[in-house]
Amino acid sequence: MDDDEAKEQFLATYDEFASDIFRFCLLKVATREIAQDLTQETFMRYWQQVREGKGVENDRAFLYTVARNLIIDWYRRKKDHSLDALAEGGIEFASDDHRSITQNAEVREVLAVIDKVDDDAREALLLRFVDGLSPKEIASITGDTANAVSVRLNRAIKKVQELMHIHD
Amino acid sequence: MTNFNPTFLKRLKDLGLSHNEHLALRERLAAYADLHPGIAAPATANGFFVFLSTRRFATYAFSFLLVLGVTGGVAAASEGSVPGEALYSIKIHVNEPLMTALAATNVDQAKVAAKIATRRADEAVTLASRGELSAQNQQYLSQEFTKSVAKAADRANKLAESGDTVAAANVQADFAANLAGEAQALGALSNSQTDGQRAATEKMLATVVSTSESVAPDDAGAATAVTVSAVANEDAASTTLTESEAASSTGALKNRSYFRTRFAQHLHVTASTTLKSIFQSQNISNFKTDTAIPAQTTEGGDQNDQLDVRVSE
Numbered sequence: 284m285d286d287d288e289a290k291e292q293f294l295a296t297y298d299e300f301a302s303d304i305f306r307f308c309l310l311k312v313a314t315r316e317i318a319q320d321l322t323q324e325t326f327m328r329y330w331q332q333v334r335e336g337k338g339v340e341n342d343r344a345f346l347y348t349v350a351r352n353l354i355i356d357w358y359r360r361k362k363d364h365s366l367d368a369l370a371e372g373g374i375e376f377a378s379d380d381h382r383s384i385t386q387n388a389e390v391r392e393v394l395a396v397i398d399k400v401d402d403d404a405r406e407a408l409l410l411r412f413v414d415g416l417s418p419k420e421i422a423s424i425t426g427d428t429a430n431a432v433s434v435r436l437n438r439a440i441k442k443v444q445e446l447m448h449i450h451d
Numbered sequence: 452m453t454n455f456n457p458t459f460l461k462r463l464k465d466l467g468l469s470h471n472e473h474l475a476l477r478e479r480l481a482a483y484a485d486l487h488p489g490i491a492a493p494a495t496a497n498g499f500f501v502f503l504s505t506r507r508f509a510t511y512a513f514s515f516l517l518v519l520g521v522t523g524g525v526a527a528a529s530e531g532s533v534p535g536e537a538l539y540s541i542k543i544h545v546n547e548p549l550m551t552a553l554a555a556t557n558v559d560q561a562k563v564a565a566k567i568a569t570r571r572a573d574e575a576v577t578l579a580s581r582g583e584l585s586a587q588n589q590q591y592l593s594q595e596f597t598k599s600v601a602k603a604a605d606r607a608n609k610l611a612e613s614g615d616t617v618a619a620a621n622v623q624a625d626f627a628a629n630l631a632g633e634a635q636a637l638g639a640l641s642n643s644q645t646d647g648q649r650a651a652t653e654k655m656l657a658t659v660v661s662t663s664e665s666v667a668p669d670d671a672g673a674a675t676a677v678t679v680s681a682v683a684n685e686d687a688a689s690t691t692l693t694e695s696e697a698a699s700s701t702g703a704l705k706n707r708s709y710f711r712t713r714f715a716q717h718l719h720v721t722a723s724t725t726l727k728s729i730f731q732s733q734n735i736s737n738f739k740t741d742t743a744i745p746a747q748t749t750e751g752g753d754q755n756d757q758l759d760v761r762v763s764e
Contacts, residue, residue: 290484297480302467309466319468319476326480327594334487389462397460412457413464447459 293333296342297326303343303414304350310394310409311354321357325350347410347424396446404439411436482587486534533574534588558618561606565626568599572633575655579640582648589651593658600630600662627663634659 304325309318328349332339339345397405403425410416410424418432425432468476529538529546547567554560575592578584603626611619637656641649 286488290481293484294477294481297477298473301473301476305468305472306463306466310463315472319472322468323476323479323590324594326476327483330480330484330487334484390465393459393462408460409463412460 289333293326293330296329296346300343300346301326304346307347307350307409307414308354310405312357317357321350321353324353341420341423343416344420344423347414347416351424396443399446400439400442404435404442407432407435408439408443479587479590483591486587486591488540533577533583534591535583557606557610557613557615558622561603561610561619561622562625564599564603564606565622565629568596568603569626569629569633571596571599572630572637572655572659575652575659576633576636576640579637579644579648579652579655582644584648584651584655586651589655593655596658597662630659630663634663 301322305318305322308321308325309315312318312321325346329339329342329346332345397408400408406425407421410421411418416424418436419429421427422429422432427435467473529541532538532542547570550563550567551560554563571592575584575589575596578588578592607619607623607626610622634656637652637659641652641656644652
């Protein structure tokens, strides 16, 4: 595969997964600009793998793993008061494409529910039901066993069901 | 367990990149890929291309070029190149791997690693001075600089752990001084640039300062372990890690704190409120010095906008 083909394939991978990775980052860092930076960094590192000839067995899992590690590094660099400020400010998800008020309200509603489950459970829920990853793929990203992910998902689902009854 | 309907969760799919954001990021990544050509297939590992980055290849490449009789001129010409120029690839993929390959001792390797890191910052200075430090170049150089500093810190730590703590301290002192010089140059350039150029320069400056700062751990105990005994002045050469302190260091922590202290001491920056905000955001404001910082007004600014950087003794 020559340079042009490699680049074409790289950009095709970007087209396929950029929004998923961005969303994954946004729901953890709460700011669009930071989420975009992390997304960019994730794909830059993916390109480094490609150009160095290091095989990537599962592009999607690799991207999520890199993004997750970058987010962990980002958290380490932030001080506690900054995280509190982010939590207070809520997720900045308004973008420049003028989504409808209804769409934004629906997103807020979902976030209000899943915000009440713990971080690991929320992450598993989103990866499974929003991004469509299998428990095995999630396990490869988080470093857990597939079994542990399945258990976590079951518990998270029960919790969400309880919360939704409360919302009803 | 009752069936779980994840439909409501899928509403979160709306939280993706907007069309414009997607395109803008795509463009930046395409430019990055052009700047870093790759020819390996994504799905398969190709050992040949891994070989290209090895020391052995660098030596073969140099030998091959010697045979062609073009090495001296090409290699020398490439030394001054910056990202975006034709010979830059030779500088990065031939000259620097060769420098690393030919560094025989631990000390030489630590020095070469530090030199390579400094070169990234220096390239940013060169581009900024020409008004050519684009956002893409700045992002690339920031990333490469951060990686290079980590490698240099790692080499210095290995040198310290091998027992040659004084040599490690000297390498780090020189490294800190060079990086401080690059930071000063970026700071001075940012003061004279237009808004469009200044943003990239200031981002690069923030990277140089914060990455240099992060060479030391966040361990306050390690920071206080180093005694800086000389009076702060323009020539910080008299401030040294004494042999007994170096010999008694636990691992590399004290050497890294020493680096941070020397970096801050060398960093005499002229005034800019932007620099002040960068330092404050990176928690560098705890450094204090009694060396007077010359006042400088920027166009449209006033003398109240003075950066007061002080280094503790």
